Amino acid sequence: MQRLQFFYPYKFNTLKMKILVVDDERDIQTLFEQRFRKEIREKLIEFVFAFSGEEALTYLEKNQHEVVIILSDINMPGMSGLELLRHIKLMYLKPPPIVMMITAYGDAENFNTAKQLGADDFLTKPVDFNLLKAKFKL
Amino acid sequence: MRTSILIILIIRFVQSVGFGQTLLPPVFEITSDTAYIQTINSSRYQMLEDKAGKWTINDVTTLPLSDNFYYRNEKSSTRDTLSNVYWFRYKLKNSMDHEAKISLNSESEYDDFYLLEPDGKWKHFVSGVFNNWEKKDGLKYFNCIPLVLKPDEELNIYQRIKNDAAGLVSGFAISILSAEKVQKNESLVVHENYFKKMHIEEAFVVGLLFLAVFFNLFFFRIVHEKVYLYFALFVLFLCINRLYNISYSFFMIENAEWLRYMYYLKFAWVFIIFFLIQFFRHFFETKSRYPRWDKWLIGLAILNIIFYIIRFLSKIYFKNAYSLLPLTVANITFFFVPLSIIITLFLYTHSHDKSLRLVIIGSFPLMIFYLLDSLDGVAEALHITLGFSTFFETLNFYFRELEIICVTWMVLFFSWILFMRYDKLIKENAQIALDKERFAKEKEMEKNELISRQKVELEQQVAERTANLKQSLEDLKSTQTQLIQAEKMASLGELTAGIAHEIQNPLNFVNNFSEVSTELVDEMNDEIDKGNLGLVKEIACDLRQNLEKINHHGKRADAIVKGMLQHSRTSSGVKEPTDINALADEYLRLAYHGLRAKDKTFNVTMKTDFDETIGKINVIPQDIGRVILNLITNAFYAVTEKKQQLAKNLSGLENLTGLKGYEPNVWVSTKKLSNSISISVRDNGNGIPDKVLAKIFQPFFTTKPSGQGTGLGLSMSYEIVTKAHGGELKVDTKEGESAAFTIFLPL
Numbered sequence: 001m002q003r004l005q006f007f008y009p010y011k012f013n014t015l016k017m018k019i020l021v022v023d024d025e026r027d028i029q030t031l032f033e034q035r036f037r038k039e040i041r042e043k044l045i046e047f048v049f050a051f052s053g054e055e056a057l058t059y060l061e062k063n064q065h066e067v068v069i070i071l072s073d074i075n076m077p078g079m080s081g082l083e084l085l086r087h088i089k090l091m092y093l094k095p096p097p098i099v100m101m102i103t104a105y106g107d108a109e110n111f112n113t114a115k116q117l118g119a120d121d122f123l124t125k126p127v128d129f130n131l132l133k134a135k136f137k138l
Numbered sequence: 139m140r141t142s143i144l145i146i147l148i149i150r151f152v153q154s155v156g157f158g159q160t161l162l163p164p165v166f167e168i169t170s171d172t173a174y175i176q177t178i179n180s181s182r183y184q185m186l187e188d189k190a191g192k193w194t195i196n197d198v199t200t201l202p203l204s205d206n207f208y209y210r211n212e213k214s215s216t217r218d219t220l221s222n223v224y225w226f227r228y229k230l231k232n233s234m235d236h237e238a239k240i241s242l243n244s245e246s247e248y249d250d251f252y253l254l255e256p257d258g259k260w261k262h263f264v265s266g267v268f269n270n271w272e273k274k275d276g277l278k279y280f281n282c283i284p285l286v287l288k289p290d291e292e293l294n295i296y297q298r299i300k301n302d303a304a305g306l307v308s309g310f311a312i313s314i315l316s317a318e319k320v321q322k323n324e325s326l327v328v329h330e331n332y333f334k335k336m337h338i339e340e341a342f343v344v345g346l347l348f349l350a351v352f353f354n355l356f357f358f359r360i361v362h363e364k365v366y367l368y369f370a371l372f373v374l375f376l377c378i379n380r381l382y383n384i385s386y387s388f389f390m391i392e393n394a395e396w397l398r399y400m401y402y403l404k405f406a407w408v409f410i411i412f413f414l415i416q417f418f419r420h421f422f423e424t425k426s427r428y429p430r431w432d433k434w435l436i437g438l439a440i441l442n443i444i445f446y447i448i449r450f451l452s453k454i455y456f457k458n459a460y461s462l463l464p465l466t467v468a469n470i471t472f473f474f475v476p477l478s479i480i481i482t483l484f485l486y487t488h489s490h491d492k493s494l495r496l497v498i499i500g501s502f503p504l505m506i507f508y509l510l511d512s513l514d515g516v517a518e519a520l521h522i523t524l525g526f527s528t529f530f531e532t533l534n535f536y537f538r539e540l541e542i543i544c545v546t547w548m549v550l551f552f553s554w555i556l557f558m559r560y561d562k563l564i565k566e567n568a569q570i571a572l573d574k575e576r577f578a579k580e581k582e583m584e585k586n587e588l589i590s591r592q593k594v595e596l597e598q599q600v601a602e603r604t605a606n607l608k609q610s611l612e613d614l615k616s617t618q619t620q621l622i623q624a625e626k627m628a629s630l631g632e633l634t635a636g637i638a639h640e641i642q643n644p645l646n647f648v649n650n651f652s653e654v655s656t657e658l659v660d661e662m663n664d665e666i667d668k669g670n671l672g673l674v675k676e677i678a679c680d681l682r683q684n685l686e687k688i689n690h691h692g693k694r695a696d697a698i699v700k701g702m703l704q705h706s707r708t709s710s711g712v713k714e715p716t717d718i719n720a721l722a723d724e725y726l727r728l729a730y731h732g733l734r735a736k737d738k739t740f741n742v743t744m745k746t747d748f749d750e751t752i753g754k755i756n757v758i759p760q761d762i763g764r765v766i767l768n769l770i771t772n773a774f775y776a777v778t779e780k781k782q783q784l785a786k787n788l789s790g791l792e793n794l795t796g797l798k799g800y801e802p803n804v805w806v807s808t809k810k811l812s813n814s815i816s817i818s819v820r821d822n823g824n825g826i827p828d829k830v831l832a833k834i835f836q837p838f839f840t841t842k843p844s845g846q847g848t849g850l851g852l853s854m855s856y857e858i859v860t861k862a863h864g865g866e867l868k869v870d871t872k873e874g875e876s877a878a879f880t881i882f883l884p885l
Contacts, residue, residue, distance in 0.1 A: 025643060025647070027647055027687055027690075027691070030651075030683065030684075030687065031647065031650050031651065031654065034651075034654045034657075034658065034680060034684065035650075035654050035657075037680075075731070075734055077730065077741075077742075077743065077744055078741070078743045079741070080741045082739075104643065104646075125643075125646050126645075126649050126650060127646075127650070129650075129653075
């Protein structure tokens with residue numbers, strides 16, 4: 001499978017980088033909190049969790065400028081990750097957040113659609129946290 | 139002396155004056171009484187017309203009538219000769235030295251002879267064909283008055299003739315016959331004032347001939363051979379012809395006047411000739427063997443008919459006159475008939491056919507007789523014209539007897555031959571009929587054989603077909619089983635992706651949690667070294683939580699795998715207490731992910747409403763699970779289809795998300811009712827059109843494009859619910875808006 005190189009448009013603000021994680025699996029919260037427990041404890045990073053696309057959009061509307069990175073699953077009941085991505089891109093958030101899509105199915109169709117919709121990165125499950133940390137430049 | 143001579147002369151004169159023209163015609167001198175017939179020359183008799191027919195012998199012998207007699211040859215045109223009654227007078231004298239035995243000949247219908255007796259009185263004799271027997275004198279059959287004249291004796295005769303037709307016929311003549319010869323002929327026919335048994339014999343023969351006629355007609359009716367018909371007709375007309383003689387004798391006695399009609403019976407002769415020739419033509423088949431001779435025979439038959447008719451008519455119109463030409467021609471023409479038949483017989487003498495030889499033997503005497511007879515006829519004609527007699531004259535007297543013998547001989551022979559022929563034909567026909575019957579029987583047998591053979595073939599075919607059908611049935615059964623399996627596998631296929639996802643997620647968690655736990659243990663060790671027990675405890679709590687998570691997700695994966703196995707396994711058919719809500723939830727998820735795996739753009743909002751009070755229900759879990767899966771898959775398909783339909787008009791990015799006011803929804807709910815539970819799957823897709831609603835539970839009915847659905851899902855679901863569980867599967871739909879399938883399971 002083709003692997004794309006993503007280039008982030010700007011450097012992350014190292015202070016209190018707010019990351020929105022969207023996934024219908026609730027355990028993802030525990031996992032992230034444990035994985036990034038040091039970073040959270042050092043207040044380098046702050047995680048916000050949404051368990052559906054709709055929930056994520058509601059949060060984004062209220063907290064427009066806070067979220068820097070959005071990590072979203074694609075396969076979710078109701079609004080899918082791709083739909084969420086489209087909505088986010090339509091919201092013209094300033095500055096536009098980095099949207100990273102995560103999927104269990106690393107297929108070309110999802111990948112192309114995500115790219116077309118303006119996804120900044122594309123990850124496959126299971127998530128390699130070390131790689132993720134590297135991407136966050138932590 | 140002188141005076142006496144004078145007186146005599148005077149008396150003679152007076153006498154001559156007294157009779158006026160009483161001068162009788164010159165004497166006819168009889169010089170022979172052995173000649174059969176002697177015609178009196180017309181110069182030897184005188185005649186008188188009696189127009190009124192009322193004169194008596196006294197009238198005509200006295201003046202003035204006695205003077206009116208005249209010689210026939212001095213007849214002038216002024217005289218009217220068209221009378222019915224004539225008077226003749228003539229004088230006979232025996233010029234021989236012995237007694238002359240002669241007889242006066244009557245040729246007319248009514249004859250009266252007046253003979254002058256020595257005493258001056260008139261002796262009266264009656265004769266004529268039409269006078270009755272008792273009234274007649276002399277030889278009654280031949281109508282003759284026999285006389286005996288002494289040598290030199292003279293006799294004055296007055297003869298009155300009467301005919302129905304007026305005028306004298308041209309051939310009329312006054313004649314005398316030999317009394318001995320006529321007497322001899324008369325004695326052959328008449329015996330003691332009555333007819334001899336010859337007539338009875340003849341009547342008997344005629345009767346026999348009639349029998350032959352009927353026999354041959356009967357044969358003809360059966361075998362339809364013209365030979366019989368011609369022979370029968372020949373014999374029939376022969377009978378009619380022969381009746382003339384019998385009837386002649388019969389009517390002569392009391393009804394002599396009727397004899398005039400009997401004459402017409404003679405006309406039968408023309409048919410005798412015709413049918414005789416026809417018979418010979420057909421019997422000998424001359425047409426095919428001797429065509430030219432055959433033509434001659436036909437011509438001969440026709441000529442005979444023509445000339446005989448001419449002769450017959452001439453006889454009728456000219457009464458008893460002999461019109462010589464027609465008679466001679468007819469006789470000569472007839473002469474060729476027996477001659478030709480004899481020649482025909484000779485043509486066939488070399489034949490080996492027994493019946494032909496018999497015909498020759500049978501017909502030969504009659505033909506010879508006819509030949510002689512026709513010669514006689516010719517001779518008779520010549521005799522009259524030329525005035526000489528022939529030896530056939532004598533033959534004439536035996537004519538009838540000879541003819542009867544010949545005819546009987548021939549008819550008997552022919553009847554015998556024809557009977558043999560008939561017998562042969564009947565036997566042949568019987569043989570043919572027998573052959574036909576045998577042929578028919580053989581055919582029938584063949585047919586039966588054919589039928590039985592066909593029956594065997596048919597049975598074989600039926601057996602083969604039955605075997606084929608059985609094979610087909612078995613094939614169908616196995617196909618059905620395979621189809622059911624295929625349906626299962628299809629739903630399994632739909633599940634696979636979902637299952638992969640479902641397994642992948644918990645496995646990811648297991649991996650992730652165990653990884654992070656490893657990190658946490660390291661961290662915990664660090665903190666222990668640092669003596670930061672509060673943090674250590676916190677980490678320990680997390681670790682414990684992680685382990686629980688690992689355990690949870692492990693179990694989750696386990697359950698999925700078990701469910702999958704359960705689904706693919708053939709139904710156990712055993713009911714067991716099952717958590718319907720869990721079952722529904724599980725399959726909902728499986729279905730969702732399955733579809734999701736196939737179609738990445740697929741998305742639907744699933745809403746569940748489970749009644750927690752229903753508890754565990756006794757069902758066959760695999761089967762009910764399959765039903766739920768099927769219903770949910772259908773619901774997903776319906777909403778997806780509707781979404782795609784709506785998206786068709788859209789373009790670009792909008793197409794991908796389909797945000798156009800339609801939100802695909804699938805509801806799954808369970809509910810406890812009074813004595814049953816319901817599982818309902820509802821969607822807001824296009825619904826089901828009324829026209830297909832009745833068919834949806836039929837096997838192989840599908841609205842999906844070919845290759846995408848087996849058409850067995852709903853029918854299998856229906857069977858599972860109704861037959862295996864005694865429940866109900868109901869559908870409630872609103873076209874274009876929604877469809878809801880509800881399973882009712884009895885408690």
